[in-house]
Amino acid sequence: xxxxxxxxxxxxxxxxxxxxxxxxxxxxxxxxxxxxxxxxxxxxxxxxxxxxxxxxxxxxxxxxxxxxxxxxxxxxxxxxxxxxxxxxxxxxxxxxxxxxxxxxxxxxxxxxxxxxxxxxxxxxxxxxxxxxxxxxxxxxxxxxx
Numbered sequence: 001x002x003x004x005x006x007x008x009x010x011x012x013x014x015x016x017x018x019x020x021x022x023x024x025x026x027x028x029x030x031x032x033x034x035x036x037x038x039x040x041x042x043x044x045x046x047x048x049x050x051x052x053x054x055x056x057x058x059x060x061x062x063x064x065x066x067x068x069x070x071x072x073x074x075x076x077x078x079x080x081x082x083x084x085x086x087x088x089x090x091x092x093x094x095x096x097x098x099x100x101x102x103x104x105x106x107x108x109x110x111x112x113x114x115x116x117x118x119x120x121x122x123x124x125x126x127x128x129x130x131x132x133x134x135x136x137x138x139x140x141x142x143x144x145x
Contacts, residue, residue: 034110035109038108038109047101050097050098054097056097057089064082064084064088073138089123089126096118
């Protein structure tokens with residue numbers, strides 16, 4: 001009896017999006033795959049907190065862009081000393097807020113206590129540094145004029 005050839009099999013290339021998503025799921029399981037669904041009130045509260053931090057980050061980025069365009073200290077490029085740290089801080093707050101949202105959601109699904117958030121300290125120190133830089137620039141500008 002002659003051998004029949006195997007039917008052609010469809011192989012998924014190593015770089016396909018489906019394979020990449022499967023590999024990422026093994027390394028970092030999605031929230032749907034972890035624990036049990038928490039009370040929706042807690043999930044919504046976690047999302048509201050995330051959105052508040054995201055708004056804060058956007059406000060810092062917007063403030064930095066305004067500072068870059070509007071401030072004129074009379075010192076070449078001094079406005080960038082206020083603008084760039086504000087924009088960077090806003091970006092860091094945005095990234096950290098998402099990370100914090102995911103950590104809190106995972107902890108709630110696993111019925112673990114919520115950990116300490118370094119975001120408030122980061123924001124407080126960042127704003128204090130921005131205020132100090134601004135004050136120094138204002139004093140220097142006043143002394144020059």
